[in-house]
Amino acid sequence: MRLDKPGILAFIIALILGIAVLTAFSALQASYGFEGGPTYLPWLLGLSLFVLAYFMIRLGVEQFVYSKVKIIYKNIHELKIGSETEEEELARSTDLDRVTKEVSEWATQNRNEIAELRERENFRREFIGNISHELKTPIFNIQGYLLTLLDGAIDDQEINRRYLKRANKSVDRMINIIEDLEVIAALESDRVQINYESFDLTELVEGVFELLEDKAHKKHVQFKIKKELDRPLKVLADRAKIEQVLINLIGNAIKYGNENGQIEVRFFDMDKHILTEVSDDGIGIPPEDVPRIFERFYRVDKSRSRDAGGTGLGLSIVKHIIEAHKQTINVRSSENKGSTFSFTLKKS
Numbered sequence: 001m002r003l004d005k006p007g008i009l010a011f012i013i014a015l016i017l018g019i020a021v022l023t024a025f026s027a028l029q030a031s032y033g034f035e036g037g038p039t040y041l042p043w044l045l046g047l048s049l050f051v052l053a054y055f056m057i058r059l060g061v062e063q064f065v066y067s068k069v070k071i072i073y074k075n076i077h078e079l080k081i082g083s084e085t086e087e088e089e090l091a092r093s094t095d096l097d098r099v100t101k102e103v104s105e106w107a108t109q110n111r112n113e114i115a116e117l118r119e120r121e122n123f124r125r126e127f128i129g130n131i132s133h134e135l136k137t138p139i140f141n142i143q144g145y146l147l148t149l150l151d152g153a154i155d156d157q158e159i160n161r162r163y164l165k166r167a168n169k170s171v172d173r174m175i176n177i178i179e180d181l182e183v184i185a186a187l188e189s190d191r192v193q194i195n196y197e198s199f200d201l202t203e204l205v206e207g208v209f210e211l212l213e214d215k216a217h218k219k220h221v222q223f224k225i226k227k228e229l230d231r232p233l234k235v236l237a238d239r240a241k242i243e244q245v246l247i248n249l250i251g252n253a254i255k256y257g258n259e260n261g262q263i264e265v266r267f268f269d270m271d272k273h274i275l276t277e278v279s280d281d282g283i284g285i286p287p288e289d290v291p292r293i294f295e296r297f298y299r300v301d302k303s304r305s306r307d308a309g310g311t312g313l314g315l316s317i318v319k320h321i322i323e324a325h326k327q328t329i330n331v332r333s334s335e336n337k338g339s340t341f342s343f344t345l346k347k348s
Contacts, residue, residue, distance in 0.1 A: 011054055013053065013057050014049075014050045014051070014052075014053035014054035014057060015050060017049055017050065017053045018047065018049050018050030018053065021049050130296065130297035130298075130312075131177075131181075131297065133297075134177055134297060134312060135174060135177065137170075138170035138171070138173045138174045139170075139174070141166065141167070141170040142167045142170045142171065145163040145164070145166055145167040145170075146167065148163060149163055149164075177313070180313035180314075180317060181313065183317055183320075184296065184313060184316055184317060184320060187317070187320035187321065187324055188320065192241075192324065194237075194238045194241070194324055194325060195238050195239075195240075196236050196237060196238060197236070197237075197238070197239055198234050198235070198236055198348035199234070199235065199237075199239045199348075200232040200233060200234060201233040201234075201235050201242075201267065201274060201276065201345070202225065202227065202232065202233050202267070203232075204239065204242065204243055204246065205225060205246060205265050206225070207243070208243060208246045208247055208250055209223045209250070211247065212247070212250055212251060212254060215251070215254050216254050216263070219254060219257065219259050219260075219261070220259060220260045220261075221254055221257055221259075221260070221261050221262065221263055222261075222262045222263070223262075223263055223264075223265075224262060224263070224264040224265070225264075225265050225266075225267075226264060226265070226266045226267070227266065227267035227268075228267065228268060228269055229269060233267055233274050234347065234348035235274050235345040235346060235347060235348055236345070236346050236347065236348045237325055237345050237346070238321075238325070241321045241324075241325075242321070242345065244317070244318075244321065245318045245321050245322065245343070246265075246278070248314040248315065248317060248318050249278040249318060249341050250263060250265070250278060251314070252314060252315070253278060253279075253280035253282065253339075254280075256280065256282040256283055256339075257280040257281060257282035257338075258281055258282050258283075261280065261281045261282065262280075262281055263278070263279070263280050264277075264278075264279045265277065265278050265279075266279070270344065272346065272347055273327075273344040273345060273346055273347060274344065274345050274347060275342055275343075275344050276342065276343055276344075276345065277340050277341070277342040278340070278341045278342075279338060279339070279340040279341075280338045280339055280340075281337070281338040282338050282339065283335070283336060284333045284334050284335040284336055284337050284338055284339055285331070285333035285335070285339055286335055290331060290332075290333060293315055293331055294315050294316055294318070294319040294329075295316060296312070296313055296316045297312040297313065298312070318341075318343075322343045325345065325346075327343060327344045327345060327346070328343065328344060329341065329342070329343040330342050330343075
């Protein structure tokens, strides 16, 4: 006989009633001088009452609990599975232990979903504020240049050409922001195809150094490559997207590095992966900003970052590309000592 919680309650009450009746009947026999009667009679009566009371109380408790729990449980169960629950299934599954477990799981799931929705709402609000601020700056610049030209500066050949170039530069910045947003949206929705191929990571870094040589020369920054092995470092990844990762990381290292500084790219053999590190000796990142460095539009030094150009989306794109390869990227940094970004790629 299985004893769940209604069964235990019915068993205890029936046992108490049975013992009480057995004691009372024995006392009555003694009081009225029926000691010579059948000795099994009190036990038979007590046992019969116990069995009868047990099933009646159990049935009554189960029906009461079932009727009260049924509607609540049915609603919760349907919310969980997204379809109506059959009466037979409900009858089989409405066990108090199971109900308690499912309600607890459902409550936990909903708390987590509510917390996630609140986090998304805060992120959405912050994102809208950031993107409006980023677009507002070039738009106001363009408006200012155009108004100046309309007020008469258009007749001055030197001024109108200079202002049109500045307006065009602001338009380019807006285009870059929109293009970067499209890239992030595509990466987040898994619409970007990762075209895996085998290539030498060292050669790719050397190619990026050549692309960024002019920017580095303006700040007298030196490039350096360091690796443990002399053999080619073959990885399996999307060459074009990893090139974009390196351009963004090395470009940031130039932008926020020191004059006459050094940027070093290091490679480490990690069994089945190659670990790549991009280090600079620049301004570094404050500890409180490190956890948010990969967020869209997040800037450590907002005024300096905007003066240096860029969309504020570069590191976010880097993170999404690396994660699209099922790999990880990390950063360690100390203020005024520089930063090191590291990511892994699978060996070819």
